[in-house]
Amino acid sequence: MSLATNPGQLPRASVNAVFATQTKKPANMGQILRWMVLFLGGILMIAPIVYMISTSLKWPHEVYNVNLIPEEPTIENYTYVLEDGRFYLWFVNSIIIALITTVSNLFFDSLVGYTLCKFRFPGRYIVFIAILSTLMIPTEMLVIPWYTMSQAFGWLDSYWGIMFPGLMTAFGTFLMKQFFESVPNDFLEAARIDGLNEFQIWWKIAMPLVKPALAALAIFVFLGNWTAFLWPLIVTNSVEMYTVPVGLSGFGDEVDVAWELIMTGAAISTIPTLIVFLIFQRFIIRGVVMAGLKG
């Protein structure tokens, strides 16, 4: 919301700046309050990240001191994590899993969402409700059936085992269906007359028109899978199959958790999410604005 309102207020602020030079009128209370709330929100958001980076620069004995600036900053932890071959494996595992899941979600969620949105067929509403209702089932309830399934099919301790529950999501399907509502049917009919088949209409006409939604979904899915912990922890056994979050949790020994190493790994693993976000954020902001307009 703040992103949407700020640009609108910019001209007024600058007009004030021009005309208020002599009187120095204070900014109005609403503005000040808004900034304070935003500032507090910003602090809340950034604090864990700052603390994570700070901890990653500390020696083990200093980890439990709550000071932001390490007394003796060190990059020893980074050297250790990066030199430990396992971290690379986990990193690659995470990348592979997050990328494949993201691509799969973009493809299948929008395919199903499009079908539910643009085609009239008997039972369409029931299918939609059935998909939506799965949103109400918590992951904690699902991991046991998933595990039984994985065991039965021999998927334990494999990429497929880690990925299969998230290759399509009800949320993504719902999101895409809602966005396809904003694509006028005339485009699709025009394409039908031009002679495209239904798959081509979806791929060549409808998909490019919902890019903002795809970008948003890409970020959601990538982040979700990159940070996923519970299921990868359950389904993997061998250290080589761990993802970054699972692997990091195992740093340290039975008695001691090596927080400085965990934080170092976490700091490194935020880099891909930052990249994904930077690539797609232009679209996602536009997507939010667009979603607002379409109601």
Next chain:
Amino acid sequence: MANLSLHKLTKSYGKVEVLHGIDLDIKDGEFVVFVGPSGCGKSTSLRMIAGLEDITAGEIRIGDRVVNNLEPKDRDIAMVFQNYAIYPHMTVRKNIAFGLWTSSLSKAEKAKRIEDVARILDMTDLLERKPSQLSGGQRQRVAIGRAMVRQPAVFLFDEPLSNLDAQLRTQMRLEIKKLHQQVGNTIIFVTHDQVEAMTLADRIVIMKDGHIQQVGTPEEVFYSPANTFVAQFIGAPSMNMINITGGGEEIRLKSGGSINPGKTTQDGREMLLGVRPDDLTIETDNPIVTGKVVVREPLGSETLIYVNGPDGEIVAKVPGKSGVLVGDDVKLGAAPETLHFFDTETGAALL
């Protein structure tokens, strides 16, 4: 290019029948306009011809093929939509090229066709632009270009001008008419605007509530409307309707005048007398309408006057310099051959 014929074309949504067995033959190269108020079934008919709506019953033929079960792309048609429906993420050139999606032409031939179309529509300079960089009129031209490039047997236009502002609409109307004279394809054009219908059509199909009311040239539907609906729908302002009672060969009017319908009328039979505002003139000899002017709308060369009298409110178009003022008592007459008679019950034209 080809004839197109509709035979007992019917459309139902569930149990509701919206199109009640339309019969129509359209000749090769004809410009036919479907016109009627919203909900009359004109767009539905067009979409059924295009293949975008299922046919409940009846038959559509394009050329000598029954196309009922053909996909839109196989019907040899092209369609221009009300809101253009040009793909926003593609350049004008790509948009037009999409019209050739199914064509088996070589790349060079396709490129040449696109260039040709762009030249005819005067948008060669716009080919590399995106739709967002075009004005409404230009977008509509791209949509027409995408249809033209297919060189279809039949062009279908679904209210293509209703999103344009008044000036542009008049301009595009002219361009479409010129285009038709140039390429000579069969065109079916849907609109709710009777002026558009009159100016463009070779033949007008006037529809209401899923029935065809009348099919005819613009002159036919204007001068010989089949019923009160057509009479009042075509022409602006609408034809005045006056309740009269038959009385032999001469009918006495409330205005004190009398008219001769040209045929013996049944004594005491209720009828409607239709007279166009344009046909009413100020005259005192044998007035059809009398009353007081309540509103005056000057249009420049002409002035519309609304006259309130014993027959209700009547509109007349008088010369701009006639000097009639609000509050004046006027007597209006009309030449006998300009009068129309309708059955009060059925609305059908009499005589």
